[in-house]
Every structure is written in structure tokens, then in C-alpha cells.
Amino acid sequence: MDLLEYEGKRLFADAGLPVLPARVAGTAAEAAAAADELGLPVAVKAQVKTGGRGKAGGIRVCHSAAEVTAAANEILGMSIRGHEVRTLLVEQGVEVEREMYLAISSSRALRGPVLIFCREGGVDIEEVARRDASALVRTPLDPLLGLCDYQVRDVVASAELGTAESAAGVPARQALAGVVRTLWRLYHDRDATLTEVNPLVLTRQGEVVCLDSKVTVDDNALYRQTDLKRDEGEDGREGKARRAGLAFVPLDGDIGVLGNGAGLVMSIIDQIAAAGGRAADFCDIGGGARAEVVAAALELILEARQVSALLVSVFGGITRCDEVARGLIEVLGGRRLDVPVVVRLDGNAAAEGRAVLAEAGLEGVTVAPDATAAVSAAVAVSRAASAGSGGEA
């Protein structure tokens, strides 16, 4: 689960990482009040779960109340890479001496966390590394040993902070070491899979401050991060799916897809695309294919109004296909679907399953002999439906 900048900064502040005073605002009036409270100048920042907001005009430094109101009006409602801005963070201004980059993320290849530091931040760090390899520190962290002191020293040495120190007399080198250690604790204790600070800045006043936050928390660990609220997805359907025990991803095609197993459903979606159609969703009902799970899946899929056909693909492994067929009859027979349905059953007792379905003779339900036939049938009926409704070709 990705956190918004201000949500991440709350975790930062709780952990003891240095962040600037800031307020969350949902309207221009709230933004203006926040600026008044914080004192000018302030930065008005779009809160979206995507990168590139700076380039998109989602961050503005404002020197007057009028500028704050204008910036807030402009940024609220803006769409940044398809994400609508509904919230702003109004943050106290800062004089930046230098920008750096610091992150800890989970690496599949290294099977554990990796610490990345670059003494130039706010830019493409891979680019910096190509120019000057010494500017980048990339250290795998042992999941059982955690962050070691020598690794912190490596980062501090690479930062080349010299004798900079804060007004209170704290050397910047010492402040940076503290930030690195605290970020690791936060990464570990909050079950993060990514904690990124870009930029991490050295201010003119010699302070080290986290100017941005990017935090991803492991969905599988939310049971022990009880203060964090689950992300319900843009249209709420992903949350509903999770509660129903389904894996669900909305897509933008018109063929509803439902099947058992993540790989199998991905594969069916690919085959639909190869046959010239487009799937409306990814929906994995898992093993067993119980009637109530199938019913919940149908509800979710048919919520999308563009769905013009439904493809059900089940491979019976342990589950017998005739049991799956009876479950489908229970669900499909109990309600009138507005869209044609194609069913593919294969594997354990597939012939029996197909026979059970054919015998039931449900209106609008076609039983396909195999996956290839099922995919072409679904693509054909969706085409006929969109031609019939005068929709786009």
C-alpha cells in the first residue's frame, strides 16, 4: 500500500525523522489558513500516489496569501498521471543548500532490504551514478543483522558534508547518520517495502531535513500495523473484493473475466487480447470456486457498466468441475444476467461438469469445449454486443 506524502511524513515525524512544519488542506481556504499559521513562504504540494508531480505543476512555492489561494485553486482537481488531486500539503518554506537522496527498499534479487544513498538528490540518481560512481552508495542490508554502523559511516563519508552544522551546533554529518539509522528502524518496524526521501536536504542553516516522503507498506503486514487504514482502490471495488476473498483488478476492456488462479486468469486475459478483445477485469476466485464467492465476483464484475460479455474459466485441480458447474448453475440460474456468458471447464471431471451445465440449459450461457474456443466465443459476443449497441468498433 502506497502512502501519500503527508501520511508518510506522519510516520517520519512519529519515528523522529526531521520534517518541516506543515498542514493538510482540502480547500483553498484551508490552504490559506495553513499558510497564515505557518508563516510565508510556503510550498503548496499536490498529494497524489504517483511521481512526476513537480513537472506536472503540482508543487508551487508561494510568497503571499494571494499566491497560496491561487495555487491551491489551480492544483486541487488537477489530474496528475490519471490521479485526481483532492488533498494538498502546505509546508513551511526552506532555504536549500544541497539536495541528497536516501532510500531503503525491498529487493527481490537480493532477497532483502537494500540501502541507497546519493549525494545528489532531486534528480535521476542512475544518471548521477553513470557520471560519477562514487556519488552513489548501494548496500544490501542483512535482514537478520539489520543496519550496521560501518554502513552508516559509508553513507556519511559519501555525503561530503564537511563541517556544516546547525544553529544548535549539531554537525550535519551526525544529523545524517541519525536520519539513516531512524529510516532503517522505521522501514523495519512499520513493515515498509519502500521508504524513500528525495530530496533529503541540507538547509542553508545547516539542518538535515526530509523534504519529501515516499512510503510503501506491505499489505500482508497490515494486521500488525493496525493504525494504518487499508487502501480501497480508486473506485472502492478492490476493497470490496478483498473482503469477499477475491483478487480483483479493474481493467478498461468490455469482457468480464473470472477464473481460479492468478496465473490462469492472467493467461486468459492475454489470450483475449491476442484474439482481438479486451478484458474488463482481472478476477481470481481462488481454489474451490464456492457458489458465494462466484456470486460476489459476478457482482463486482457487472458493476462496470461497459461489460458486454462474461468469460468464466475454471481449471479443476482438486476441485471437481461438476461441483463447479453446480455452483455456477446456482448463481447464474438465480439471477438474470444482461450479458451473455461463456464457460470453460477443464481438468478434474471436466466432461461431467460440461454435461451438467449443458443439461441445465441456462439462457445466455454457452459451454465451450476448451480455452481457445471459450476466448474466441467471448470475443465474438462482445463484438456483436458493441456493434448492436452502436458502440465504438
Next chain:
Amino acid sequence: MAILIDEHSRVLVQGITGREGALHTARMRAAGTNVVAGTSPGKGGQAVEGVPVFDTVRAAVAETGAGVAVLFVPARFARDAMIEAADAGIGLVVCVTEGIAVRDMAEVTAHLMRRGARLVGPNGPGLITPGRCSAGIMPADVFLPGHTGLVSRSGTLTYEVVYELTRAGFGQSTCVGMGGDPLHGLGFLECLELYEADPETGSVVLIGEIGGDDEERAAAFVRDHMTKPVVAYIAGFSAPPGKRMGHAGAIVEGSSGTAAEKKAALEAAGIPVAAAPTEVVALLRRRLERRRAQ
């Protein structure tokens, strides 16, 4: 011995008194598996399906000589169960459980590596050497003993492809479901290495999906080190970036981990990639015929 497990493997089931544990113990035994023990803290002395239950893995290993542990343990207790197995001297840990935290898996994989224990999974169906041993939840009826090795990131796609292989008369030496999580135990690389060295395996089917670069590294390994024919199937060509497609590890991040990239890497290494699961058999047959003709 095929790879990893065979009729000599002595299997222990952790969480044997649970519904899933008991059900799959019966299924594994029906598939020819020598299930020698089960564990369930506080339930030592009982029996499930005629299998003696112990409180601890250590006691079960001491009493029965179990060397393979299959876990049917909820996600939040899986970390401890895997560490307990490795600490008791189990050499192969098989974890079916879905939804284990990333931090737990990082710690478990590091610990098991130090212990010299192997891990299959998590979030996968386990592995099977048809007719001899099943350690996990694969539907044994679909399989046929033979000489094609298989390694896969997806359970149901494995069953689909194996179903086709079996119907076409291509039996399997061993099939390994490595699981759909980003942090997992044995991967393509380790399994390919084992298949290459296994005298019972004549060819290998690799089933991949979006996310990570396991397929790319497997391609390089096949190109540089394998003499046996390998064919592949990859799922997820039409997956949108940034979305987890059911499996925690099935995600296109930025522009990396795409199916197209993986297909290109495999093909560049001389591995044909099937357009659909049903096409795997035809590709395999062609590769084997070409080899015979040489």
C-alpha cells in the same frame, strides 16, 4: 531421483490437525507420499490419518527421521514454523501459505540459507514427483511419471500445462511450484540447475509471469549452462503497470518486469515461448524431435 523429493523422502506436516493440514495429508498419502509425522503445538500424542502428531518439529524429526516439512500454517505464524523446521534439521521446507509479510520472508530466507535448508514457496502449490511423492497441494491425478521437469510461478497454470503434457503422453520427472511471492525460496535458477544434473529429466518446461527478473536470469543460465531442451510460457502480457495481478510478486514496476521483456530474453537464449498454455506440448515435441534429428 528426479529432483528434491522421491519415494525415499520422509515427509512431516506442520499444522496437521488443522482442516487443510488433515485434508492434504490424506491427499499426499494417496499420491504415494511417505508422511511420517505431523506437528501441532499442544496436540502431541494424537494421530491424524494414522500419522503420529508431535508438539515440536524437533521431537518429530528425532522420532521419525523426517527430512521434508510441508507447512499448513496461517500467514502470521508461518515465519516461526519455517524457522522451527530449519532449526530441527529439516533439509527441505515447503510452504503453501499465502499472504506472509515481506519482512518475515526476508528473515526466513536469510536464516534458512545459513542453516543450509532449502525452501519451496511460499504462496505456491509445493512440488510433486509423480507416483512417488507429493509435498504440497498439487492435484496428483493430473500428473504422469516421466521425464519432463517443470518449474513454475503459478499453481493453476502448472496444472493446465501438466494436464496437456499428460494427455499428450509427456510424463513428468518433478514439478516445482516456486510460488507467487516476490521473496521466495528456490527459483528458476536453482531448479534448472537440479534438472540439468538429474539423469531422469530429459527436458524442462518453465512457466513464468510478470514481475522481477527471475525469467531473465533463467534465460542466461539456460544459454550458458544447459544442454537439455527448455520451453517456456509467460503470463501477463496485458497486465497494466503498477497493479498486482493476484500474486504479490506479479507486478510490472515502472517499465521493468514486463512479459514482453521476459519473452524476448528467453527467445534470445534459444528458448521457445508458447503463445498459450495449450501450445507448450507442441513446442516441446518440436524441440525433442529436432534434438533426435541432430
